[in-house]
Amino acid sequence: MFKTLSNCRLCAGDFYNKTLKLKDTPPANELYPTRIAAREAQKFPLELVMCSKCKHVQLKHIVNPKRLFDEYVYKSGTSNFFINHFDKLAELIASKYPVSNYVLEVGSNDGILLSSLLKRDIKAIGVEPSEYLAKECVGNNQIVYNSYFDEKTVNEILSTHGKASIVLGNNVFAHIEDLREAFKNVSKILDSDGLFIFEVAHLKYILTDGIFDTIYHEHMSYHTAISMEIFCKDFGFKMISIEKIPSHGGSLRFFLSKDQKIQVDSSVQEIVEEEKVLKLDSEKVLELIEEKINMIKLSVSKVMNDFQMKSKSRYIGYGAPAKVVTFLAQMDLEKIDLVGIIDDNLSKQNKYLPGSGFEIISTEQMKQVLLKDEAARDFGVICFIFPWNLKAEIVKKLHSWVPNNSNGVVFFPMVEKVEI
Ligand SMILES: [Zn+2]
Secondary structure, three states: OEEEOOOOOOOOOOEOOOOEEEEEEOOOOOOEOOHHHHHOOOOEEEEEEEEOOOOOEEEOEEEOHHHHHOOOOOOHHHOHHHHHHHHHHHHHHHHHOOOOOOEEEEOOOOOHHHHHHHHOOOOEEEEOOOHHHHHHHHHOOOEEEOOOOOHHHHHHHHHHHOOEEEEEEEOOOOOOOOHHHHHHHHHHHEEEEEEEEEEEEEOHHHHHOOOHHHOOOOOOEEEOHHHHHHHHHOOOOEEEEEEEEOHHHOEEEEEEEOOOOOOOOHHHHHHHHHHHHOOOOOOHHHHHHHHHHHHHHHHHHHHHHHHHHHOOOEEEEEOOOOHHHHHHHHOOOOOOOEEEEEOOOHHHOOEEOOOOOOEEEOHHHHHHHHHOOHHHHHHOEEEEEOOHHHHHHHHHHHHOOOOOOOEEEEOOOOOEEEEO
16 A cells, blocks of 8 residues: 655655654545544555655655545635636736647646636646546536546647647646656657746745645655756756745745756746755755754643643634644644534535544534533633634634634644634
8 A cells, every 4th residue: 555665756866864754644635434433544654755866855655646646636726825826827827928839737626727827818728637626627618638647648638739838737746656757748748949837835844834744645745946956857857947936835836948048047046055055955954854843842732731731621623634634643632632623625524534533524513512512611712723824814714703712723833822
């Protein structure tokens, strides 16, 4: 069900000796129908290593992608942030980069970027392995190939539509086991004067903001400009520009070209230099991240002790994204007495988180449970707000209904109590 790498997935180089070993966790997107099953969920090792040759930070143990992704239903269109974010990208393409043939999006998800491009009269084609998501796109008159981005699909697209003017891939290249195959296919389908634009979460923020909860089995790669620049050359790409973007706690948007004569923007050197200062190209970074996680763990246990000594409030959680599974496991919070976790996503409700076995329920259900709970009525609740990127939104939602004397806690960029 999982394999352990002995060499780098990108360049076959040796790993440094230093590794960052986290507690074993179950695949973070697998929710269970019962608490017992969730608590007994199969766990896999979670360990980061760095390649000594290309400096790529990656998981040492790769869980079978079929198990990780076959039921994958994360929909980017459900988040307003991503609807706006991708609309701006479509606008950037429409205003700055002429598309003579079509734009291809690898991992087109529910098609929000495709529709933003189509709206601007740009021909756009998607490739999406999830049958559920691909069907939704085809239903909206979009051209979407329901398959993996493999050679067969690339040949099929080439013979029907010719070469792509631009290839896009957003939040997809951390999830692909064989990144060499993916980049080879991009190179094959992209026109010689075309552009390859893609977004990946930046390793930097795991270190600077401590967002280690983005480490889970689905994320096999933790990218930097330094390692990406080395990697992309193997496929004839030149890194010409990088943009810093806010997605997923901080990401990089890379612009690659096959044209070796094209001028490189100063952003590439700036970001590479910044990464060197932060030691993102040295095994030292794994040690620094480890220290950071230990510091966060200390702060969390201090806050928890404080609550246990001074308060009789009930614990509840808000938000059950995949990263919660890593967070609860590494912070030793899986055994706390938590009423449940509120999540507005219908497909998650009335299911149980792997590992902790916490139940995911709707706001209405939580209100009902708390009404009958004497401690909650008398002493309020302490709400752990897990999705750090949605803090303000969640505080506002909670404020309108939580019992008196309630408090919230956020964990990033630092552990702090917040008024709700
Ligand atoms: Zn490597």
